[in-house]
Amino acid sequence: MDRTGHTTLAQWTAEDDAAFAEAVREFGEQQALGYIGTVPDGPGKATHVRELPRDADMVILRRPIAGG
Amino acid sequence: MTSEAQALPELATVPWRQPTDARWLRRWGRIWHAWTLLYTIPFIAAAVGMFLLDPLATPVALAALAHAWIIPELYAFRGASVVRPKVRAVAPGESVAQGLLGDLLGHEERELQRRTGLALERGDLGLWLVGEGGALLVTTERRRVHCFCVAASDSELPPSDRIAHLLLALRSDEVGFATVANHAFAGAAWRVRRRLPLQMRPALDAARRVAE
Numbered sequence: 319m320d321r322t323g324h325t326t327l328a329q330w331t332a333e334d335d336a337a338f339a340e341a342v343r344e345f346g347e348q349q350a351l352g353y354i355g356t357v358p359d360g361p362g363k364a365t366h367v368r369e370l371p372r373d374a375d376m377v378i379l380r381r382p383i384a385g386g
Numbered sequence: 387m388t389s390e391a392q393a394l395p396e397l398a399t400v401p402w403r404q405p406t407d408a409r410w411l412r413r414w415g416r417i418w419h420a421w422t423l424l425y426t427i428p429f430i431a432a433a434v435g436m437f438l439l440d441p442l443a444t445p446v447a448l449a450a451l452a453h454a455w456i457i458p459e460l461y462a463f464r465g466a467s468v469v470r471p472k473v474r475a476v477a478p479g480e481s482v483a484q485g486l487l488g489d490l491l492g493h494e495e496r497e498l499q500r501r502t503g504l505a506l507e508r509g510d511l512g513l514w515l516v517g518e519g520g521a522l523l524v525t526t527e528r529r530r531v532h533c534f535c536v537a538a539s540d541s542e543l544p545p546s547d548r549i550a551h552l553l554l555a556l557r558s559d560e561v562g563f564a565t566v567a568n569h570a571f572a573g574a575a576w577r578v579r580r581r582l583p584l585q586m587r588p589a590l591d592a593a594r595r596v597a598e
Contacts, residue, residue: 319547321540323482352539354395356554361492362508364557366392380551381543382396385568386468386519386535 319380327379332372345370345377353379394555394562406564408511411523411572415530418572422458429454458577465533465571466581468520471503471545483546490553502589505549506596509560513593516556517586518548521567524575524593531578531590536567 327348328341345355355367357374370377404410433450436443488496491505499505504515504522512525523532538551556563571578579590 319483319486319543319550321479321542321544321547323479323484323544323547324486356558358490358554358557362557364554366395366558378550378554380554381538381540382399383394383536383538383552383555383563383566384396384399385566386537 319378324378330372338370338372342370345379348379352382354382356380392559394559394566396555396566397559397562400566403565405561406567406569407561411511411525411532411564414569415525415527415532415572422461422573425457426454429457458573459581461571462573462577463581465531465573466578468533468535468570469504469515469517469522469586470519470583471517472519477544480544480546483544483550487546487550487553490550498589498592499549502586503545504586504589505553506589506593507553507556508596509556511560511564513597514556515589515593516549516552518545518552520570521552521556522578522590522593523564524590524597526597529574530572531575532569533571533578534564534567535570536563 328337328344330337330341332338349355349368355370356378357365357367357371358376358378359365367374367377429450433447433454436447436450484500487499487505491499495506504517507514507516509523512523515522515524519537520533520535523534524530525532536552538548543551552563555566575590575594579587582590
């Protein structure tokens with residue numbers, strides 16, 4: 319999620335090693351920028367991930383939150 | 387209990403804070419209640435005393451009563467302000483962000499968010515209403531609302547994206563989310579409701595209904 323609403327950074331399938339490797343590289347770069355990986359797990363649930371899960375349907379990168 | 391793997395990474399920025407769990411909320415709810423009585427009762431007592439001592443002091447007594455009413459209202463205003471919209475103009479990317487936020491919400495919650503600007507989320511601590519710069523928590527005691535000031539670190543994000551960021555953090559670790567957020571106010575739901583913008587009030591009503 320970014321200032322444009324959201325941007326698709328990478329797409330992969332569990333069987334496509336090359337696409338997954340590219341997604342992992344992109345994921346690492348975004349983490350270095352401060353983004354946090356989150357996997358929506360259905361209604362009301364989400365999981366914070368430090369590594370890109372190969373079998374996830376979607377991983378959303380969000381900015382850190384802070385008290386205002 | 388949240389495992390370390392699921393704990394919100396942002397907790398590292400506030401290591402001194404106690405976890406804002408149900409017990410913490412109950413305790414702070416009582417403290418806010420006691421604090422409200424503490425600064426209200428002396429003004430009421432002074433007003434009654436002045437009137438009994440000398441009816442000519444009635445204007446001063448009325449001023450004391452006004453203080454007893456206005457000060458809690460100011461605190462409630464401060465609490466309700468955490469969810470007031472921060473951006474008036476339509477932000478670039480808002481329509482795209484609204485679509486993504488809609489995907490994260492159920493049908494009823496999506497409609498409520500579009501009408502009121504607040505996303506309703508059921509948690510273990512109670513019912514959350516998430517806005518772009520803060521969140522309200524209606525505890526299952528129902529009468530009490532806790533107001534939290536919290537936001538995504540990028541101020542240029544579209545409003546719906548800001549809500550989505552908070553929603554994902556809340557869903558990842560509810561206690562962690564409440565701990566990272568700054569607790570601004572706790573008080574009666576009716577008091578907070580009066581200080582909310584008109585279009586947001588139905589969201590608080592809905593949260594109270596669900597909390598029953």
